Amino acid sequence: MGRLGVALLAAGLLAAGLMPAGCSTGRGLGTISVGEALPVDADVVSGDGRGPVADASADLRGGDLSVLDVAEATVGPDAADVVVPDAADVSVPDAPPADVPLEEQVPEELPCEPFCPGICGPDGCGGSCGECPEGQSCVAGVCFAPQACESPKDCLEGVCDKGKGVCVDCLEDADCDAGFRCAAQECIEAVMCVSDKECKAFGMICDKEAGYCVECLSDLDCPGDHFCSEEQCIDDVCVAGEKICAVTVISICMDNGSGYLPGAPCAVGTFCEAGACKPWVCTPGAVSCDGDVLVTCNEWGSGPASQEDCTASKSACVDGACLPVVCQDGTKECLDGKVLVTCSEKGTLEESVACPAGQFCQASKPSCVPWVCSPGAQYCDGKTAKQCDAQGGAVIAEEDCGASGKVCVQGKCVSQVCLPGAVWCVSGQAMAQCDADGMGYDTTACGAKESCWDASCHAWACAPSQPYCSGAIALVCDALGKGPIGAGLDCAALGKTCAGGACVCTVPTCQQVGVECGNVPDGCGGTLHCGVCPLGLTCVGTKCTCVPACAGKVCGDNGCGGSCGTCPIPLQCVGGNCACAPTTCQALGVSCGLWDDGCGGTLTCGACGEGTFCDPTGQCKPCTCTGKECGADECGMPCGTCKDGKGCDATGKCVTTEPHCVAKNTPGCPGCACESCVCEIDPFCCETAWDGLCVDECVNDCGGVACPEGLCFPMCEGVTCGSDGCGGTCGSCTAPAACFQGNCCTPACDGKECGDDGCGGDCAECSAGNYCADFKCVP
Structure with a gap:
């Protein structure tokens, strides 16, 4: 409203x-x-x-x-x-x-x-x-x-x-x-x-x-x-505690009667009825037969959901379905004499079963029974020929072969075709033997490489119809392989040999005639081709010969296992020519210092580390002052000084013997015996400084007058390397540095082809016809 x-x-x-x-x-x-x-x-x-x-x-x-x-x-x-x-x-x-x-x-x-x-x-x-x-x-x-x-x-x-x-x-x-x-x-x-x-x-x-x-x-x-x-009084929908079924769940009415609370569901295999769980009456949804009534169980398993009387449709209930009745219950009949057809219990199905092997369906009393004879077969029963029906249930025809002078073969009366037991050859490839009744024969093929003659199989003496050799005789085998046809042909009498059953001329091999290369007659009207020589050999006549190859070479292999010459020591053969091969530090057995490489050059074999020096054998040894009072060790480091009035001798001992020489660096001061001579030839020694070179000039250039042994006082002030003026050294340089004017100098030749290296030497010499300009070699 x-x-x-x-x-x-x-x-x-x-x-x-x-x-x-x-x-x-x-x-x-x-x-x-x-x-x-x-x-x-x-x-x-x-x-x-x-x-x-x-x-x-x-x-x-x-x-x-x-x-x-x-x-x-x-x-x-x-x-x-x-x-x-x-x-x-x-x-x-x-x-x-x-x-x-x-x-x-x-x-x-x-x-x-x-x-x-x-x-x-x-x-x-x-x-x-x-x-x-x-x-x-x-x-x-x-x-x-x-x-x-x-x-x-x-x-x-x-x-x-x-x-x-x-x-x-x-x-x-x-x-x-x-x-x-x-x-x-x-x-x-x-x-x-x-x-x-x-x-x-x-x-x-x-x-x-x-x-x-x-x-x-x-x-x-x-x-x-x-x-x-909702603030209104509503009629109770149920009585408190009342139980009802909600599908498969038991529901209980609430205390105030306002509705039901779901309880525990019924277990699998049960259904809910009148508030209680009961076992299934039937499987939910299952279809079954109650007599000829088709019953479908409801979804809860509490009973039928529907029932159908199959007889109303002229059917019968079988395996949960109404099936039409197609035959009389339990009757049997034969189909084609091979199949037994049986009507099912309620007449809804005709079951056809083929009779087992060796049986047929007997129509007079439908059942599968053993054959009387093989279905459709013609066979012999002694001398009687018989014919079986298609089902194997009866003999439908028979004939006495003996009455007509014949024999029974495979169910038929026939005359004999051979003498019983006789043996003969068939086409030379098989052996035949007549059956006992004379109506047929069996053949047996001969084996591989066999033929049949004289009523039996024999191995071939030769390949049938094929030529062959017997020593120097050329022969031809007969068609059965029994042996040769005739005496054959003697090839030796013709100066030939027998090959493949024919007389032929034999071509020798190059090796047999001793030919290594080239072409020679084969003796049979042809040419024997013996090829070419291996690389490095030349065919001379019919032999491969090595020709020495020393053109432009003064040494080395001549290609034929010999030599084009040898080089004097220390030269070595390089590319067919003698050249100097610089030695190595390893070959010399040294690990430091500068050494002759044997080819006019210098080997730099490294420098010794701090605290060590390179001894005359090229080995690094520790620098030491052991046994010395004065002078310097091998590294130029001082070993002590002598008191006034004493000088340091060559062994590092302080001595007082007079007179003695002192390398001077002050002009006019008495020095070695030849000081005046030195100053004349080297004013530097008297005008600037007296160094080790001045002492060397005194000894070597001024009459050989030297300080008495052991009385020369070394002078290394202001210098780090070179001679100390007394035959010793003020120190050594580490490669690639070299001593120049008393100090270590490293040559600067990067980017230079020639010219001064900055340490008193040259970076390189220009080749003949060129000169050095701005550190470049130019024509």
Whole structure:
């Protein structure tokens, strides 16, 4: 029923004095008072929802539309039992003065009288005016079928409950007008309260938290056969503790009767019935036969879901199916004398079984029995020829061969073809022997390289029909391989040899005639080709000869195992010419110092590390002052100084023998005996400094006058290498550095082809016809 219909019904009730003046009908319709006209655009909707039944713009007090018309139009034709009482029959208390507070308007002891203006809904005193059929809802005492919906736009009034798929009055309080609340999806007037006292007259209690009257807040607020749901007392749906079956689960009614709680599911192999688990009566979904009745078990296994009498369709139930009856139960027959056909127990199947090998199907008493004879065979029974039928069940023809002087062969009477037991050759390749009855013979092929003659197989003496040699005799074998045809041909008498059964001239090999190369006659009218010589050999006559190859060579291999010459020591043969091969540090057995490479060059064999020196044998030895008082060690490091008046001799000892020489670096100061001679030839020694070179000049260039042995005092001040003036050294340099003017100097020749190396030497010499310019060799 539409809300407008509810409003009109309420209006009628107001007019009859059954609702207090000013009561509202709910959401969206406003308040209708007694004596007040409906809005001009309001329609009264028929109970079946098919359209308006009257114009509702008339004044309810004096118009053509009566209260009963409104009630009848609203409830519809299915609510014929609904009676709207006259106002005179309803006792309504006088309204209290307007200034009386709400909580004092209802007397505390006022008895509750049920109020049922419709056929359903609460009676106002905790009871019910009736229940609607399943699928219908109660609105203002009227039952109506809800409108289906998927969204709010499908509902002409109210809102859409998408879960149920129907239009309802409300889903929450916000869907109702002010002063109304949503209860059980209906907008009902919210009677405001602060205590149960204000609600008692309506048979309700106060929801103090929400501030309005409700039917209940808990199950205890409802009668014993009701429970509280959404603040309304609802009839119990079951008896507390009651058990029912939900498919295969036992469900138990809750203590307040509001519904069932699922219990434990029944075990596999059981089903639920009358609140208890019982064993399957049959396997769920299984199909079976009960006599000729086809029974299908239901999905729970509690019994048949369906039964079908197969006999109704001239069928029989076999293995869970109705099959047509095609033959008489248990009968048998033969098919083609080879197959036994048996009708099944209920006549639904003809089973065909071929008789086993060696048996046939006997039609007179259908069964498989052994053959009388081989089916269709012609055979001999002694001298009698017989013919078996196609099934092997009987002889259909026979003939006595002896009566006509014949013999029986393979079921036929025939004359003999050979002398029984005779043996002969067939085509020279097989041996034949006549059967005992003379009607045929057996052949046996001779083996490989055998032929048949004289009634037996023999090995070949020679290959049949093929020429061959027997020594120098050329022969031809006969067709059977027994031996040669005739005496043959003597090849030796013809000066030839026998080859492949023919007299031929034998061509010798090059080796046999001693020819190594070239071409020579083969003695048989042809040419013997003996090839060419290996690389390095030349064919001379018919022999491969080596010709020495020494052109442009003075040494080395001549290509024929000899030599083109040898080189004097220390030269070596390189590419056929003698050249100097520089020696190596390893070959010399040295590890340091500079050495002659044997070819006019110098080998640099490395330098010794710190604290060591290169001895005359080219080995690094530790520098030491052992046994010395003065002078320097092998590394030029001082071993001590002598006191005044003493000099250091060659052995490193301090001595006082006079006179003695001292290498001088001050001009005019007495020095060695030849100082004046040295200064004349080398003014540097007297004008600048007296160094080791000055002493050498004294010894070597000035008459050989030297300091007496052991009386020369070394001078190494300001120098790090070279002579100390007394035959010793002031130190050595590490390669590639060399001693230059008393100090170690490293030659600088990078990017230079020639010229000064910066250490008193040359980077390289230019070849003949060139000269050095800006460190480059130019023509």
